[in-house]
Amino acid sequence: MAPEREDWMSMTGMLRTYTKDDIKPKKDDKGKNHIDSYNPATSTRELNPYWKQGGSGLPQTSESFRKSRQFIKPTDDDDDYYKKSYSREGSSQSKSADESSRYSHESKAGSSRHKYDRESRSDRDEGSRNDRSYYDSRSYNWKKNSESENRNSVHDSDKSKHIEPKSSMAPQKEEPVKVKEKKKDSLYMSDEKLNKLAAKVVKAEIMGDLNLFKELKAKLEAAREYRKQNPNAKEESEDEGVMLISTNSSGNSRPLMNTAKGDARSKGGKRKAETHASGERTKYFGNDDKYNLAQMFEQEKYGNNYDDEAQLAKIAAKHKNPNDDLEDIFMDDISKNRNEAKDREAEKQRAINQHVKIERSLEGCEYCVDSKNMLKHLMVSCGSKVYLALPAKQSLVTGHCLITTIQHATCVTSLDEDVWEEILTFRKALTRFFNSQGKDVVFFEIATKLHRFPHMVINCIPLPRDVGDMAAIYFKKALLECETEWSMNKKVVDLKGKDIRKGVPKGLPYFWIDFGMDPGFAHVIEDQQLFPKTFGEEIIGGILDLEHHLWKNPRKEYGDLQRKKVLEFIKEWKPFEPSQN
Template identity: 35%
Template sequence: MKRTYLFRRPKDDDDEEDFYSQEAVKAKPIDPHLARNLGPTFAAGKDFVRASQKSQNEFYGNQKIVEASTSGGGGIEKQFRQMTHDERNNLSASIIKAELKGDKEKVEKLKRRLEEGIIEIKSKNGETGQEKNGEKKSVILMEMDRKSGLTRPAVASNKSNKMADNSDNKQHIMGVIEKEYSKQSSLDDMLAEEKRTTAEDQLSMFNRAAEIFSQNRQDEEGFFDDTLDSRKKRKCDKADSQKRQTMIKEHKFVERTLDSCSKCIESRLFEKHAVVATGKKTYLSVINWDGLSPEHCYITTMEHYSSCLVLDEDVWEEIQFWMKSLVNMWREDEEDQDCVFFENARDIHEQKHLSIECVPLPREIGDLSPIYFKKAIMESEKEWSVNKKLIDLSKNPRQSQGVRGLVPKGFPYFAVYFGLQPGYAHVIEKEKNFPVNFAQEIIGGMLDLHYKHWKNPKKQSFNEIKIKREQLRQKFSKYDWTEKNSTSLLDNEKEDEKEEEKN
């Protein structure tokens, strides 16, 4: 391949020798490891000749000059461009004004800028260089079902695109649509789509089908109108655009929810000093307010879930391990205490992190707690309700599942467990009629506590929470089921290190 050079006049024909001078650039040494892979032909670099810096500035005057600045340690790039004539004139006027004022430092600074002839490019938001947070990074859009609280990666369906590419109007009949779509989809695809779709998606599909059926009519001679095809394609494109905007909106909502959640371990608001013990997917933590008891705590998940209805089986099993350990701890205590576990899964559309609160009770009060909760649930909200007001969890064929399987996913509910015995559940009809501190009010009345213990509680300080955590951790250490798992993990790590040393 031939090398092309820019035409330049001889050195002797012009006095500006520096402008048209050339400089030789020697090849940089190549890493031996890379040179071995490149082979003998490309192992050694090549020297080349380039024009002077002044000549390059004039030749590339209308292009951007990028200068890398590594002073900040982050590899921030600054972009420069050549000055225009108006900018040079304004800069010269500023030099004259500075000379008249007698500001020698400013004059020298402006003269240097005028000699360089370049200025730094500023972004729209007033910052120089590239974006504030660096380069743009690709993210996976997340879609969320506001009712069930399930969050999953967004999948763009190509069903509408397939229908839009087909120009045959007969394909718009719903029976033919399902028939053709079933031919192109496998069983796994249909199963995945069934899990992804929600009630809103099905309603929108039927609405589109009814709209298409009403518009797809024949004229008097029995022919279809050709304008329906173009109208159909425009609607498909508009629907895809709206769906993408909805995905982006849901993704931003999920990000805001996870960032502002104080129970997610990856959140900046996570209170590490309140954690008593951690499992594989769940952890036990003390509350950050006075509580109904000094040992008032809660069980929650490391990942963000809105209720126990959407948990996996292994996560629910870990929660049961925590409940069994706490029951044994309080039962074998000197005071012989009973305990109550309750979950108030409300405001599911707001994606609040689930928490199962644990409150120890004296044995006499613990024996009467089912009567108190049953009466309070029957008298809650209005007299008439669509759903069954009181759900007895003991009637569940799988009693170890608790409320799971008895309440549909996406429904707000309240569930209470009395130790290891199944308790009661209640489907919340209207959240405004159901108190946020429903269980706290009942337990506070049973213990004859002041309402300040649960109504607008004051957050405790860092030291108070840490002291309370250490007291509960010391008492719970004897019944901590996570120690066996942690020791087994440490043993596995030591075995791996020994194998690496042998190798």
């Protein structure tokens, strides 16, 4: 007889029981649902390139690949072009072995060009790695069938026929195309330039740009014909050279010397040098005996000091020991041998940049006689170094004229002695001319932004006699009140007993004024942004109570007004012209 269970063992609800499944939280099925709803065509994490842009996930066939590449065809008649290539498909299979090898060699060149065009287009587009053309090209190269290979060989062979004129262009004898010559050697091209131009001709022909192809081909034929008729043109062009001029911050200019060559890429660094001999010190640093006193004086006097402040900042920034004082910092820098070749290269580059700025300034100069912007009909009198002209804009007063140099010069302080003497001759003649009319005259110049190499201009403005007597007081007061209250230079430099070239150092921006042949005042401009460029005209306009548009922004005159002004001035000026006296 089986034992009976106790009553309490069969009772329910007294003690709650838990299982492992009840305690453990249930996992979310979001991940499973996400995997089930995954769409490879729209996912950004999909690595299969054939799902991109609505693809089916499989590589393209040759027919679909051909349609996707129709945008790189060289001509506009797409259907006719490919019909022609398909019609040649049967005949291309029956060609001999030597012809097929020749076409295969040319097809490689054509395929490389297609690859270059394809890569250049993909580089210009953002996300080129995601571009369909990129993956299509990969898929097409990944798996090729015999039909596609034959079709490509026919296509590339047709391309090579278009490229064939490149090799046959040289022996062809055609009549030279006449091209207008601006300069004697404007048609001359080196071998490298001819090759580049021939490549551009072929590329234009392949791309189907007929206008560009004709233009480049005419230029190429003209250059070849010019070289054939002028075999010595290369030697003439090689003889042309430019002398580089180096100008320091003091305004001293000198030709750039071609010194001994060296390796500009080598580093300076600390070098071990013998400073003692027989137990006695002979020198402190290894380069103490490298320069003598005359060479050091010449370097300090005429050398460039453009980067002195930059070197000081560089030394202080690179020094790592905070406990060293300034003397220790400079001692460490002096012990390093500077790379002279690198310094010469930097100076040469500065001279080249300066030459480029000068050339750019000369091209747009309005006062150089050789410039295309110069208005020669405004010239009144011309000497050997200096000429007198009237302003192209509305004159401040009747008789307003300009004294300037024939050759490009930035300011009076940089002029040679003979040029300054001729300027004084014109000033004397103008002073007599206006004194005969019962007027006084003032001469002033403002020299600012010298780094842009402007053309020097001296303004000559006649004043009534009563105003001319008070002009010196007005200008001195205006110079004392100009710019800021505190300045590093003297506000007013008295030019009594000296001229402007001795009153202001070279290279500094300045304003100076003389009253007739009597000395006047000069002012060194410290802030070129604050100092007005029409300072002299503004003071004279205030003295004579003129309208502000005459000195602030004068209107430009044209045609008959300029001719009438010049004829009236010449009629009265002719007896006082320096060339006649």
